[in-house]
Amino acid sequence: MSVESSETSSEAGYLNQDAEGRTVMAELPVTIPPIPKKPKQQTPQQAIDDFWAKFTTKAPGKATTIIPRNEYAEKAARRSTKAVGTNTQTSYDEAAAVCKAKVAKIVKECRRVNQKYRDPHFDLESDLKWGSRDTLESLCNVEEKSSSDFRPKSVKRVVDIFDDPKFYIEGPTANDVRQGRDGDCWLLAALCTLSNKPSLIERVCVARDEQVGVYGFVFHRDGEWISEIIDDKLFLTKPDFDESFLERMLWEDRERINSEEQYRKAYQSGSGALYFAQCEHENETWLPLLEKAYAKAHGDYAAIEGGYTGEGIEDLTGGVTSELYASDILDKEYFWKEELMKVNEEFLFGCSTGMWGRGWGDRKGIVELHAYSIMKAVDIDGQRLVLLKNPWGKGEWKGAWADGSKEWTAEWLLKLNHRFGDDGNFWISYDDLLRKYQAFDRTRLFGPEWKVTSLWTTLSVPWASDYHETYFDFTLAKAGPVVIVLSQLDDRYYRGLEGQYRFELNFRLHKNGQEDYVVRSISPYCQNRSVNVELELEEGEYIVLLKTNATRYMDKMPIEEVVRNNARDRRDKLVAVGMSYDLAHSKGKVIETPEEKKARKEAEKRKKDKERQALKKKIMDARNRQHYLRVKDHNKRQEKKAKTKAKAQVKKAAKEAAKAEKSRAAAEEANNSKEQKSGPEKEKHVQVLSPSQSPEPDSKGPGSESSADPKIETPSTEPEKTSTDALLNTEEHPAEIPKEPESDETSGSIKIEEKVEPAEDTAELKNEGSKTDEGDKSQEKEASQEDEESSDESDVSSVSEISDRELDIELEHPAAPPVRPPQPPPEAPEEEADEFERKPWNAVATIGLRVYYKVSDEDKDKDIVKLRVVRPNPYAKDKKEKNDGESDEGDGEDDKQDETEGKQEEPKSSKGLDVDDSSKDATLEGDNEQRKKSILSLTPLVK
Structure with a gap:
């Protein structure tokens, strides 16, 4: 095809050249657009119900471990399953002892090999030289990654920065604090606040060896103290003399005598050379090192940007x-x-x-x-x-x-x-x-006279916030001042893996047995890490109802996507932050209690029994259906058999009649031949006539006497009629009756005319014989079928009941479903899932309750507070399940357990609304006086 012709060709193609350079036309596949589906018509309520059905995930949950097979998280989870009251000083003492042991071991190891300590988990120098920026930037959890503004130029050790470094110079004071290029004014303000109370800052740095270059700090996180170890490397604002260009050129132009040393003293010496926080005194080092340890504890310097002074004070004091x-x-x-x-x-x-x-x-x-x-x-x-x-x-x-x-x-x-x-x-x-x-x-602040009991749990947060079915309860053995703290995990420690949801906490304190609450927490506007109340409580049992409000930020990526995006390129960073994530979430790991385990086993047993009953019903229904079909098929075969037998009897009778007719005809022929042999031989003329065509015998002829012979029976022209089928059969195959010989009046001889060829007679006889053989074979076949049907009589008689062993085999090894042929592709594509169906609501929070209480010296070893979490048992048998016809065959213990579970859920159901929630008005009944009593909790609310 030429180019000119191709230009006028169809649009469904494009120009191409073959091996010989000729321009050819290549056809493109014609695509037929799919037929758009008509929107399904729904009522407004159906549309709303359908939206909410897609809005919330069908598989709620949260990733609790980032590091695969993290045995450290499993060990930490086993530690935090039981609420034990400890002195507020105990956790600090344990963390400080561990920190001191770490520093001592590092010092011993470094002196053995004659090397300064270099922190492999937070190495500023390698991070700056290789450009990984793991110590500067957090994991990215947004689609468009934006690098931080941190641009340090060099890294040096403390002894190379300060001429005469001292950790403290006249102790840590607020006047020492100078903020650097990090947005952590909230942390530095907290340090300023701590400096007013003696020994608070000194408690944070518990061990150090300035010659080896190792420092140990402790910080408070999620209700307990942790330790952190760092080396003495710090970021500087200016590059090294050998690695700089512009600064070196300008400096050498100004200073020509020992320019490198003069450059170091001007740009890389003293507190003013530090990139981040610095002390006012040129040789004081406690503040930049503490800031570095705090940044390492949270993953990087970017993680400690922005915050609230109160949170910093909490982390530094507990x-x-x-x-x-x-x-x-x-x-x-x-x-x-x-x-x-x-x-x-x-x-x-x-x-x-x-x-x-x-x-x-x-x-x-x-x-x-x-x-x-x-x-x-x-x-x-x-x-x-x-x-x-x-x-x-x-x-x-x-x-x-x-x-x-x-x-x-x-x-x-x-x-x-x-x-x-x-x-x-x-x-x-x-x-x-x-x-x-x-x-x-x-x-x-809590002194040694305070004790604390804490416990964590994990719960799903619905879109419509309300008091959860899960709640805490505690028993206070002695009256006194109490501080109740409801907190969530501090996600600053695993920045980038915090997920899409922000949680705001509230709680309400009730004394057991009373409808009115004792106190409610006040939700803060800014600090969402915890809420608390401080009050005097009498001894007794108390219930803490939880209310969590979740806000979703779609611009942030889910945790699983962050892991996928960083697993290849930022492995070390993901491991470091993921370890903090795993250890934090190990606190809220839900451990099955003995009661829940018992209920779960009972629920599994009920489920298995239901499955057995359903499978048994299914199998028996199938057997009954098969039995019905077999009986129906058996009855059809019996009717067919009876009809076949009746036809066979008719055929048999017809054959016997034809056989008898033939035998009579043969006998007559034999008699005639015998008479002919005795008489003179004459020409034989045999004429075969049908019974209906045989003429009446002439009374005058000589044959009249022979026909009248009583010894010779004239064959019957009509066989015995047994049925309509037999009559039809005889009409199709009439019996052949030989004609009586005619008398010759002139000669007195009998003429027999032979008009039937002998060969035709023989073939006819053979055909009749073959038909007889086929009939015999069909009879044999019918007989065998009768034998088989008689053998199936036992199967048709009844349906066998399935045994327990057969049920167990079916449950363990269910039959494979029949393989269906592949379905043709649909004419129109399936409806694409909407935004909420693709990314449904799945807010899960890890929440902990801490109860602080004062104790006297005599009560230090006593358990004043016993704390536990009460969760709705998902395996408990509810009323609906009971009313579905399931038999309660258990003993009284099951009923007692059901009653106990119902009592556990009673506080939530009867205290679901706040007094200032106007929705409560719709739940009140009675006259005005009765409604006032209900509001004042003088009478129980109507459920």
């Missing part, structure tokens, strides 16, 4: 933080006297602005979206003043009582021991504090 808001303070006088005035004693305080994240800049020197530490509160000469600290080390309040304001006199400078200067320390009045700062982080 206390419990409450989020307070200036607008929510009921009694400002009480807040001042009973809380702020006790700062650095029972409480530590931080404050912040711009909690809604909408402001930026400053309010008279106070920076938005920034955390400050409350260092001191004083009440002198009627003036209520508060000392604050900016962790930046600069930037101060510019209002009343600011440095250089008119309120300051020489007397006040002496009273408050204050000096002017932009060092980040400034005083502010109590009224201005409440006006300018929106949120306060109050952290309660």
Whole structure:
């Protein structure tokens, strides 16, 4: 085909060249567009029900281990299955002892090989040289990966940075703190707050060997203390002299004598050379090393960007933080006297602005979206003043009582021991504090007189938040002050693997046997890691109902996708963060209790019995159906057999009649031949006539006498009629009757005319014989069928009952389903799953309850609090299952167990709504007085 002709060709093709260079036309396959499906018509309610059916996953759950076959997570899970009361100091002492043992072992090992310690799990130098950035960046859990802004240029050890390094110089103080290029002002503000109370920061760094370059720290995580080991390498802002280009060129142009040493002293020496946090003193090192250990504990430096001061104080002290808001303070006088005035004693305080994240800049020197530490509160000469600290080390309040304001006199400078200067320390009045700062982080500290009992569990969170069926209950053996904390796992420790859901916690405390609740937690706006209440409780049994609200962020990837995206390229990072993830989630691993195990076995037995009954019914139905078909087939065969037998009898009678007719004809022929032999021989003329055509014998002829001979029987022209079939049979095959010889009047001889060929007679006789043989064979076949049918009589008589052994075999080895031929492809493609069906709701949270309580010296070894988690038993026999006709053949123990399980679920069902939830009004019954009593919990709610 030429090019010109191809240009006018059909659009269903394209031009191509063959091996000889000729342009040819290649046809493209014609695709027929699928026929669009008509939308299924639904009522509005059906559409909504269908949407919610697709919205929630059919397989709820959460990945609890990232590392394959993580035996460490399994060991940790076995440790946290039982709630045991321990002193708040015990966990710290254990972690500190482990940390000291680690440091001692590393020191011994390094001195043996004459090498400084290098941390293989958080190696800053290899990370910077190879560009892996594992110590700087977290795992990416969004579609569009964005690299962090951290750009350190070099790494050096402490002894190479500081001329005379000292871990502490006159102890750790708030004035030492200077924030670096990391957004961890909340952590540094927490350190400033800790510095007001002696020995708090010293408790964090428990062991070190500065010559070997190893440091050991402890941090509080999810209710217990952990240890962390680091080396002494730190990031710097400037590159090394040999690896730089621009800096070296500029420096050599300025300094020509020993330029490398001068470059090091200017750019890579002292605290000012550090990329991240630094101390004010040039040779003090505690702050950058503590920040590095905290970053390693959370995976990297990026993981500690952004946070709240209260959370930092919790991690450094093991206390419990409450989020307070200036607008929510009921009694400002009480807040001042009973809380702020006790700062650095029972409480530590931080404050912040711009909690809604909408402001930026400053309010008279106070920076938005920034955390400050409350260092001191004083009440002198009627003036209520508060000392604050900016962790930046600069930037101060510019209002009343600011440095250089008119309120300051020489007397006040002496009273408050204050000096002017932009060092980040400034005083502010109590009224201005409440006006300018929106949120306060109050952290309660626990001394050795406090004990704690904790327990964790995992539960699914529905889209419509309500109090869960799972709840905690505890028994308090002695009245006293109690702090109840409901918390979730701190996902900052496994940043990138936190998933798509953010959880907000609430709980309600009830005393067992009372409808009215004792107290409710107040949900914080910002800090969602935990909620708590502090109050005095009487001894008794208490129930903690849980309420969790989940928010889904679709821009974040699920955990399984993050693992898939990082398993190949960031193995070391995924292993490090995944280990923290596994250890954290091991706390909430649901361990089956003996009661649940018993209920599960009973449920499995009920299920197996149901399966056996269903299988038995199925098999017996099949057998009865087969029996019915066999009986029906047997009856048909019997009817057919009877008809065949009747036909055979008719045929047999006809054959016997024909045979008798032939024998009579043969006898007559024999007599005639005998008479002919006795008489003169004449020409024989034989004429075969049918019985209907035989003429009447002539009475005058000589044959009349022979025909009248009584000894010769004239054959009957009509055989015996037994049935209609026999009559039809005789008409088709009439008997051949020989004609009587005619008399010759002239000669008196008999003429016999032979008009039938002998060969035809022989063939006819053979055909008749073969038909007879076939009839005999058919009779034999029918006889054999009769024998087989008689042998099947026993099978038709009854249906055999299936045995237990047959049922067991069928259950263990079910019959394979019949292989069906492949179905033709559908004309139209199946309807594509919508967004919610592809990615359904699957929110699962790991939640723990901690109960802190004060004990006296005599009660230190007693279990004052016994805590347990109550879960709805998925294997319990419910009322619906009982009413479905299932027989309760068990003894009274099963009924007793059912009653117990029902009592366990009673608190949730009867306390499902809050008093300020207007939906409760619809559940109330009775007149106004009765409804008021129900609201006040004077009478039980109507279920």
